Amino acid sequence: xxxxxxxxxxxxxxxxxxxxxxxxxxxxxxxxxxxxxxxxxxxxxxxxxxxxxxxxxxxxxxxxxxxxxxxxxxxxxxxxxxxxxxxxxxxxxxxxxxxxxxxxxxxxxxxxxxxxxxxxxxxxxxxxxxxxxxxxxxxxxxxxxxxxxxxxxxxxxxxxxxxxxxxxxxxxxxxxxxxxxxxxxxxxxxxxxxxxxxxxxxxxxxxxxxxxxxxxxxxxxxxxxxxxxxxxxxxxxxxxxxxxxxxxxxxxxxxxxxxxxxxxxxxxxxxxxxxxxxxxxxxxxxxxxxxxxxxxxxxxxxxxxxxxxxxxxxxxxxxxxxxxxxxxxxxxxxxxxxxxxxxxxxxxxxxxxxxxxxxxxxxxxxxx
Amino acid sequence: xxxxxxxxxxxxxxxxxxxxxxxxxxxxxxxxxxxxxxxxxxxxxxxxxxxxxxxxxxxxxxxxxxxxxxxxxxxxxxxxxxxxxxxxxxxxxxxxxxxxxxxxxxxxxxxxxxxxxxxxxxxxxxxxxxxxxxxxxxxxxxxxxxxxxxxxxxxxxxxxxxxxxxxxxxxxxxxxxxxxxxxxxxxxxxxxxxxxxxxxxxxxxxxxxxxxxxxxxxxxxxxxxxxxxxxxxxxxxxxxxxxxxxxxxxxxxxxxxxxxxxxxxxxxxxxxxxxxxxxxxxxxxxxxxxxxxxxxxxxxxxxxxxxxxxxxxxxxxxxxxxxxxxxxxxxxxxxxxxxxxxxxxxxxxxxxxxxxxxxxxxxxxxxx
Numbered sequence: 001x002x003x004x005x006x007x008x009x010x011x012x013x014x015x016x017x018x019x020x021x022x023x024x025x026x027x028x029x030x031x032x033x034x035x036x037x038x039x040x041x042x043x044x045x046x047x048x049x050x051x052x053x054x055x056x057x058x059x060x061x062x063x064x065x066x067x068x069x070x071x072x073x074x075x076x077x078x079x080x081x082x083x084x085x086x087x088x089x090x091x092x093x094x095x096x097x098x099x100x101x102x103x104x105x106x107x108x109x110x111x112x113x114x115x116x117x118x119x120x121x122x123x124x125x126x127x128x129x130x131x132x133x134x135x136x137x138x139x140x141x142x143x144x145x146x147x148x149x150x151x152x153x154x155x156x157x158x159x160x161x162x163x164x165x166x167x168x169x170x171x172x173x174x175x176x177x178x179x180x181x182x183x184x185x186x187x188x189x190x191x192x193x194x195x196x197x198x199x200x201x202x203x204x205x206x207x208x209x210x211x212x213x214x215x216x217x218x219x220x221x222x223x224x225x226x227x228x229x230x231x232x233x234x235x236x237x238x239x240x241x242x243x244x245x246x247x248x249x250x251x252x253x254x255x256x257x258x259x260x261x262x263x264x265x266x267x268x269x270x271x272x273x274x275x276x277x278x279x280x281x282x283x284x285x286x287x288x289x290x291x292x293x294x295x296x297x298x299x300x301x302x303x304x305x306x307x308x309x310x311x312x313x314x315x316x317x318x319x320x321x322x323x324x325x326x327x328x329x330x331x332x333x334x335x336x337x338x339x340x341x342x343x344x345x346x347x348x349x350x351x352x353x354x355x356x357x358x359x360x361x362x363x364x365x366x367x368x
Numbered sequence: 369x370x371x372x373x374x375x376x377x378x379x380x381x382x383x384x385x386x387x388x389x390x391x392x393x394x395x396x397x398x399x400x401x402x403x404x405x406x407x408x409x410x411x412x413x414x415x416x417x418x419x420x421x422x423x424x425x426x427x428x429x430x431x432x433x434x435x436x437x438x439x440x441x442x443x444x445x446x447x448x449x450x451x452x453x454x455x456x457x458x459x460x461x462x463x464x465x466x467x468x469x470x471x472x473x474x475x476x477x478x479x480x481x482x483x484x485x486x487x488x489x490x491x492x493x494x495x496x497x498x499x500x501x502x503x504x505x506x507x508x509x510x511x512x513x514x515x516x517x518x519x520x521x522x523x524x525x526x527x528x529x530x531x532x533x534x535x536x537x538x539x540x541x542x543x544x545x546x547x548x549x550x551x552x553x554x555x556x557x558x559x560x561x562x563x564x565x566x567x568x569x570x571x572x573x574x575x576x577x578x579x580x581x582x583x584x585x586x587x588x589x590x591x592x593x594x595x596x597x598x599x600x601x602x603x604x605x606x607x608x609x610x611x612x613x614x615x616x617x618x619x620x621x622x623x624x625x626x627x628x629x630x631x632x633x634x635x636x637x638x639x640x641x642x643x644x645x646x647x648x649x650x651x652x653x654x655x656x657x658x659x660x661x662x663x664x665x666x667x668x669x670x671x672x673x674x675x676x677x678x679x680x681x682x683x684x685x686x687x688x689x690x691x692x693x694x695x696x697x698x699x700x701x702x703x704x705x706x707x708x709x710x711x712x713x714x715x716x717x718x719x720x721x722x723x724x725x726x727x728x729x730x731x732x733x734x735x736x
Contacts, residue, residue: 002580003524003556005611009470012614020619022433041429050425053624057418060596060628061409063589065390090458094617102377119619126615156371188371212370221431228428228623243373246380247494249462251388251487254622255596256421260428 008106008128017118021328030326034350034357037328038227039165039195039303042346043277045225045260046270052263053256064255071262075233078265079207084238088261090252092194092217092232095244097123099215099234102243103188104129104156111149112159113141115166115334117192120159129156136337139297139305140169143179150187158183161192163199163300166332166342170300173205180205180214189214194232195301197223197271198278203300212237222302223271223278224264229254231261278302281345288355292362297340305332305340312338314365321361327354376474376496385486389696398694402718402725405696406595407533407563407671410714411645413593413628414638420631421624432623439630443601446633447575452606456629458620460562460585460600463612465491467583467602470611471556472497472524479517480527481509483534483702485560488527497524504705507665507673508537511547518555526551529560531567534700534710536667541573548573548582557582562600563669565591565639566646571668580605590670591639591646592632598622599629646670649713656723660730665708673700673708680706682733689729695722 004010021038025031035042068088076083089095096119104110106128112120114133124131132153134145141164150158160179163170176191183189193216196204216235221227231253234241264270285304289296297305308315312335319331319341331341343354372378389406393399403410436456444451457463464487472478474496480488482501492499500521502513509532518526528547531538544559551557561584564572584603589595599621602609632638653672657664665673676683680703687699687709699709711722 001554002605002608003471003554005470005614006473009611009614014610014613016434016613016618018434018618020431020434022437023435026437035430038431040431044426044429049428050422053425054418054422057421058412060417061412061593062403063388063406063408063595064598066384066386066388067391069390069394090617090620093619097617102373103371105374186369186371225429227431230432230620230622237370240370242382243377245382245384246373246377249458249465250384250386251461252458252598254598254625256624256628257622260624 012126017122024323024328028326032328033326034346034353035328036344036346036350036354037330039222039301039344040227041222041225041274041302042344042350043225043274045264046267048267048270049226049260049263052259056256056259060256062255063251064253064258066250068253068258071258074262074265079235081207081210081235082238085210085235085241087234087241087244088253089232089234089244089248091221091230092192092219093119094230095217095232095234096120096190097126098244098247099188099190100124100127100129100157101247109153109155110157110159111146111153111155113146115332115337116141116159117161117165120190136167139167139337140164140171143171143175147179147182150183154184155187157188157190159190159192161194163195163203165195165301166305167337167340168297168299168301168303168305170199170203172202177205177209180209180211183213185213187213191216193217194219194222198275198302199300207235210235210237212240215240220261220264223274225274226260226264229257229260231257278345281351284351285343285345288358292358303342303344305342308339308341310339315339315341317365318361321364322357325357325361327357380494385490392691392696396694400696401694402714402721403696404712404714404718404722405698407590407669407712408595409590409593409642409670410712410718411593411642413632414635416635416638417594417628417631420627424624424627428624430623431619432621432626434618436621436626439626442630442633447603449575449578449603450606453578453603453609455602455609455612456621457600457602457612457616459589459598460560460587461487462598463585463600463602464488464558465494466612466615467556467558468492468495468497468525469615477521477523478525478527479514479521479523481514483700483705484509484527485529485533488558504535507535507705508532508539511539511543515547515550518551522552523555525556525558527558527560529562531563531571531668533563533669534673535705535708536665536669536671536673538567538571538668540570545573545577548577548579551581553581555581559584561585562587562590566643566670567668575603578603578605580608583608588629588632591642592629593642594628594632597625597628599625646713649719652719653711653713656719656726660726671710671712673710676707676709678707683707683709685733686729689732690725693725693729695725
């Protein structure tokens with residue numbers, strides 16, 4: 001008899017949060033022409049990142065600094081907070097897993113939105129906890145209902161993304177602060193701000209609003225254009241941040257990733273340019289939707305949710321027909337949100353291909 | 369009251385497996401002149417790796433392929449096994465954590481050698497299991513005693529490194545196979561072969577010796593010279609390998625790391641050169657030890673364990689005196705092994721600096 005998986009591991013499904021576009025390309029037998037599905041940033045990282053990585057290439061025989069010292073110091077200076085209030089990790093995904101592991105007992109409960117970030121849910125299941133989900137309010141996460149659920153259920157943790165993925169919507173800082181202040185002291189609030197750099201002014205609560213029961217998650221994967229390097233960071237109370245040292249993979253950060261993130265952070269002019277390009281692209285995607293008789297949600301992110309104007313099955317067919325035309329997009333699958341497709345911003349050449357393919361995809365999908 | 373850590377997390381010490389050399393450099397106020405402490409490979413990766421990374425730099429806005437398909441296929445071809453017998457992950461450290469999480473229940477028991485790899489022990493503690501340790505036999509891990517402990521204690525998992533770190537010693541394949549065949553079917557054997565490429569022919573069991581209760585760990589950090597990129601892989605039965613999908617961070621591998629590892633694997637001529645350089649350097653380090661009236665263990669790795677000829681306190685002072693002279697080495701801390709210092713192989717220029725510093729360091733350490 002082979003070794004047993006733990007009871008928990010045995011209970012976990014082998015489904016994974018997302019199928020990668022490369023898997024689809026292998027199945028299709030050819031590459032996508034437009035990669036607009038994973039909310040990556042096709043405008044790319046600062047050219048200074050490539051230069052910094054080239055300069056560091058011969059240094060990769062060395063392990064990375066397990067303290068991520070230089071990057072943490074630079075982030076602290078940039079944000080105006082203290083270095084001990086920042087934990088750097090292998091993307092927000094990795095940090096979410098560590099946060100659940102640290103603060104949620106097996107058998108515990110976690111509150112999130114029905115249709116919220118699947119990888120967070122994957123970690124909650126992976127550490128043996130249960131999800132309690134709260135429906136969206138229209139196309140927005142519902143902070144009032146999340147708070148009501150927290151007060152009623154008294155979970156170990158609650159997750160809230162602002163701006164939101166997959167819907168691209170946001171709440172102004174004052175509403176977020178109301179949620180933050182309403183969450184009881186003994187419940188950990190995960191505030192996922194992966195898309196924060198793209199949001200309108202006044203969306204993000206003050207950075208110095210540090211509380212022992214809140215972890216804010218940020219990333220170099222989106223606005224900084226470095227999804228492929230895996231670097232996120234958590235902002236929180238120093239004691240909570242220190243707890244990551246109990247469970248993280250101390251030498252888990254690639255040295256090259258430390259170099260890349262530091263160079264990206266130092267080129268704020270490039271970041272500002274990227275945000276402008278994304279704003280322009282969101283407008284363009286909205287126009288493309290309208291030219292096809294569809295509507296798009298106002299977006300505070302680097303993607304646009306387009307209402308396909310019928311039910312979820314129809315939107316799924318639109319997505320599949322776009323895929324058949326080598327255009328990679330994704331869509332929410334949760335009832336109530338599933339009539340949308342989600343299109344990432346990217347260079348005009350890819351948006352052109354999307355614009356060309358969309359009418360035929362809509363036609364081929366057939367009206368529901 | 370702030371959110372509680374889980375009972376397990378609360379019980380974990382905040383000590384970390386290793387202090388990085390960068391931390392020591394910051395404390396010293398200056399860089400080390402010779403970085404010979406972390407068993408990194410100062411001969412560096414293939415130049416083709418740097419070229420491949422430069423060519424891929426502008427692609428880093430894309431997430432890596434979560435299936436690690438290209439690298440897994442290439443490893444399977446290279447090793448002559450099937451792709452579904454390989455799990456790629458963020459270094460052996462990361463894979464060890466996942467293996468413990470998958471196969472060891474909280475409260476379970478794990479057998480390892482007293483003085484064996486600390487990061488494995490860190491993961492065992494981190495998932496709430498207990499260690500049962502077996503002393504070395506002289507300067508070797510003791511496979512017979514490990515097996516006896518396994519048969520007596522019936523742990524969930526047993527760890528064995530061959531060649532060994534921190535002692536650089538090895539057992540021939542036939543002894544390892546005896547251990548493998550002796551471990552009961554329901555106990556998972558972790559066979560850590562991080563240093564396997566440096567070992568004499570006949571050290572590694574046949575690669576097609578795949579068993580449902582064994583995971584073999586390999587890495588690009590040592591012989592391939594890519595510690596800074598974080599890439600390891602586990603070899604095992606397809607069903608066991610598939611279980612990693614239940615808990616791994618699917619998008620956790622850096623795309624750049626996938627590029628680097630693939631390029632490194634493809635340059636086997638560079639690997640062969642590296643192994644030769646390491647052999648030469650081991651001889652040189654042994655001579656340096658002898659010229660100082662010390663002796664070194666025959667090494668099957670890319671480092672040399674030098675017997676400082678007195679007790680552990682003396683060897684620690686030697687290490688500190690080398691550090692004061694900006695030479696970074698490490699040492700085992702376990703009684704019985706702690707009179708050694710551990711010096712990694714590296715380019716002649718760094719070994720020269722070690723050779724120059726050693727006599728003064730020995731003198732300053734004072735005889736015990």
